[in-house]
Amino acid sequence: xxxxxxxxYWAVVFTSTRTPQxxxxxxxxxxxxxELARLQPGFLGAESARGAxxxxxxxxxxxxxxxxxxxxxxxxxxxxxxxxxxxWYADFDLRVARVEAARHFEAPAG
Amino acid sequence: xxxxxxxxYWAVVFTSTRTPQxxxxxxxxxxxxxELARLQPGFLGAESARGAxxxxxxxxxxxxxxxxxxxxxxxxxxxxxxxxxxxWYADFDLRVARVEAARHFEAPAG
Numbered sequence: 450x451x452x453x454x455x456x457x458y459w460a461v462v463f464t465s466t467r468t469p470q471x472x473x474x475x476x477x478x479x480x481x482x483x484e485l486a487r488l489q490p491g492f493l494g495a496e497s498a499r500g501a502x503x504x505x506x507x508x509x510x511x512x513x514x515x516x517x518x519x520x521x522x523x524x525x526x527x528x529x530x531x532x533x534x535x536x537w538y539a540d541f542d543l544r545v546a547r548v549e550a551a552r553h554f555e556a557p558a559g
Numbered sequence: 560x561x562x563x564x565x566x567x568y569w570a571v572v573f574t575s576t577r578t579p580q581x582x583x584x585x586x587x588x589x590x591x592x593x594e595l596a597r598l599q600p601g602f603l604g605a606e607s608a609r610g611a612x613x614x615x616x617x618x619x620x621x622x623x624x625x626x627x628x629x630x631x632x633x634x635x636x637x638x639x640x641x642x643x644x645x646x647w648y649a650d651f652d653l654r655v656a657r658v659e660a661a662r663h664f665e666a667p668a669g
Contacts, residue, residue: 498608546656
């Protein structure tokens with residue numbers, strides 16, 4: 450997030466292992482979901498990393514638990530969740546957490 | 560985590576951008592910190608991913624906020640934190656969050 454808000458707020462931590470299947474479809478859906486998430490009420494930001502071993506972590510930030518629940522039930526998101534379970538993910542863990550404290554560090558320029 | 564516990568528990572979400580400096584020293588310290596974290600009371604597990612763009616996310620899980628505070632003050636960890644700020648990280652965000660709900664998915668074999 451470029452401008453992290455002051456806690457408390459909410460985080461969804463999504464840790465996944467990809468199957469080797471459908472990389473292009475997966476990338477397209479991932480981009481579209483981020484685009485769509487940005488339009489949802491209460492969305493604060495998201496960060497994502499996937500290593501060469503196929504393990505990925507995406508953390509999205511939300512103003513309330515209700516905002517997370519609404520995003521989870523978004524019709525286009527529900528379709529993509531079903532494809533994720535059926536095709537793209539070997540396994541995943543999804544955790545909903547309340548952010549209680551946050552610190553930001555930036556190295557001095559130069 | 561191989562066997563995620565039942566919420567509530569705690570998560571530390573550490574999102575960072577690496578400088579190009581000292582990759583070998585960084586890798587060594589990262590491995591050592593994970594080894595050491597595993598020995599701390601209340602440590603439940605950790606997951607890590609870093610993409611080709613240099614953005615990395617590490618999430619560690621703990622039984623209590625006190626366990627997180629104690630790990631933060633571990634003498635060897637404090638030294639490594641100082642090297643992180645002085646050398647390895649262009650920026651980072653550290654968030655302490657209380658995990659309220661968790662779901663696990665595993666694709667059926669075959």
